[in-house]
Amino acid sequence: MRIGVYGNLTLDELDRNGKPMVRPGGSAFYSSLAAVSLGARVSVFSSIGRDYPNRVLSSINSRGIDVTGVKRFDSLTTRFRISYRGDARKLELIHPGQRLNPADRLGSLEAIHLGPVFMEVGLDVLNYARRHSQFLSLDVQGLLRTLDPEGFVRLVKRSIGPFLSKCNLVKATEEEARVMAPATTAVATARRLLHKGAQYVIITRGRSGSLLVRKDGDALHIPSIPETKIVDLTGAGDIFIGSWLATFLALKDPFWAGAVGAAFASLSVRGFGASKFRFTRRELFRRASWVYQNSRLVKD
Helix, strand or coil, rough: CEEEECCEEEEEEEECEEEEEEECCCCCHHHHHHEEEEEECCEEEEEEECCCCHHHHHHHHHHEEEEEEEEECCCCCEEEEEEECCCCCEEEEECCCCHHHHHHHCCCCEEEEECCCCCCCCCHHHHHHCCEEEEEEEEEHHEEEEEEEEEEEEECCCCCHHHHHHHHEEEEHHHHHHHHHCCCCCCHHHHHHHHHCCCEEEECCCCCCCCECCCCEEEECCCCCCCCCCCCCCHHHHHHHHHHHHHHHHCCCHHHHHHHHHHHHHHHHHCHHHHHHCCCHHHHHHHHHHHHHHCCCCCC
């Protein structure tokens, strides 16, 4: 299966036990690594700056990800400063990076995932991606972000109807979903988003698990896996959607794909960077089986 991923690779500043560290990040980074880990052939389309380390790009490429669509500009890479208080994350935008253009060479792909981090994906990319993919998925986070006067990222409601109507899958956190389509319950919010045109909506809810709702009406609560060894929560949602997409394209079972996504995300929080992907397939699918058996259909 061939998957294209649009979204800027980032450099993220993180405080680790009082010591600042900079590591690669971005939805495109985590979702593509998750998808390729499950057998997908992945191409990344991103802009980076002169400060993006060549060794990181080479490492991504060495894992089998096509990076010829990554364009380097004589500017700075998209950069965030990330801090955590419990599960709550605070983002400060240091540099926004470059907007993306439609790929200048792109054959037909089985799927394209749009994973913007800060307004770098526009309608030109959306329309191009829709024409060149059979299945189009979207993580809305970067479409809803704006800055407060101090440079911290906050969510704002925007008119993103064309994105919601042209994508087969829409993924959002619970907070993002309520910004777009407020309702009394998460299921009702998901159904409001489905009315915009998508076939599937996934709402991630942290330790409360996730919600997968289909156009035909089924709503599945996907539990999170209790994990005592939490090192870094960054990228868990992106890894969920990357592994969901690769599994769904292979098997066409959205519920099993949700179980694999939840299992992969639970394993990812035990490490930083590339160590998020160091585990056995046996452990991944053991966890996925537990998630699948403990998932349940829910009503509004």
